[in-house]
Amino acid sequence: MAPERDSARERTPAGATATGRPRARLDQPAPPRRRYLPEYDPEAFGRLSERVARFIGTGRFLVWMTVTIICWVAWNTLMPQSVRFDEYPFIFLTLALSLQASYAAPLILLAQNRQDDRDRVNLEQDRKQNERSIADTEYLTREVAALRMGLGEVATRDWIRSELHDLVRELEQRRDGHRSEAVVFPAERSHGRDVDDR
Known part of the structure; x- marks a missing residue:
């Protein structure tokens, strides 16, 4: 019986369980898993969205967009038929503007969410600073009152x-x-x- 147990132990590798599956070691980091979706840095994406939202909210963007649309319409109506790429209903222009609007709205919302998070952190810091200021003021008030009481007894x-x-x-x-x-x-x-x- 004892020799059979020893031979079973020799066949089982170290770190394996009775089912034959290797046991995970807790003292070592797990191997990285394969990811099928692309990874991105949320901070970098947030900064990019804020830059885009800031640019979309300027007069320069409106001027460039107006100039682009005027040139697009003029090209596709005044130029010869052979060089036009978007005929009168301007379906391609409509598609481009819809695509721009569909990306601009989420980017603006993301930028607003980041700004709300920053405002929340700033408000929390301001609240803590106000609490510290109130505590300091109360301490100084008590000290001044103690000094007045002490000065009442001093000549x-x-x-x-x-x-x-x-x-x-x-x-x-x-x-x-x-x-x-x-x-x-x-x-x-x-x-x-x-x-x-x-």
Whole structure:
């Protein structure tokens, strides 16, 4: 029995399952799949569509398109029959204008969608910036209020000046009061001194 198991193990390659299918390794990237549709860069295509939409929305495009249609109609009506390529109902011109319109509309819509995405990102950034500005303003408001409360307890220059004026006034009043006492009661003061001297 043991030799049969060993021979079965030898026949099964490493990494294969019991069904015989090789097991996918998770530590290695998967091989690229074959794509049947052509690949394109969405950013490059979007930039191209914006350029086309920007050109279609200019007066230059309208002038060139008008000149082209006038030349087309003049060529196919005034030139000899042998060189005309689009006879009077101008079916080929109608087809060309329809083709141009059918491509212009989706390109313009794609450009508008890209512009909407950019506007959305800009609005989000503006909203975040406004939130930061509001938070900074609230912080500064709290700091100014705290400084005002702190300054309410600190002596200001005007308050010290008014206090000094009051003290000077009080000292002057006391000095004037002492002078008046000395003038009004000279005998009393001198008698008191005599008593003290004795």
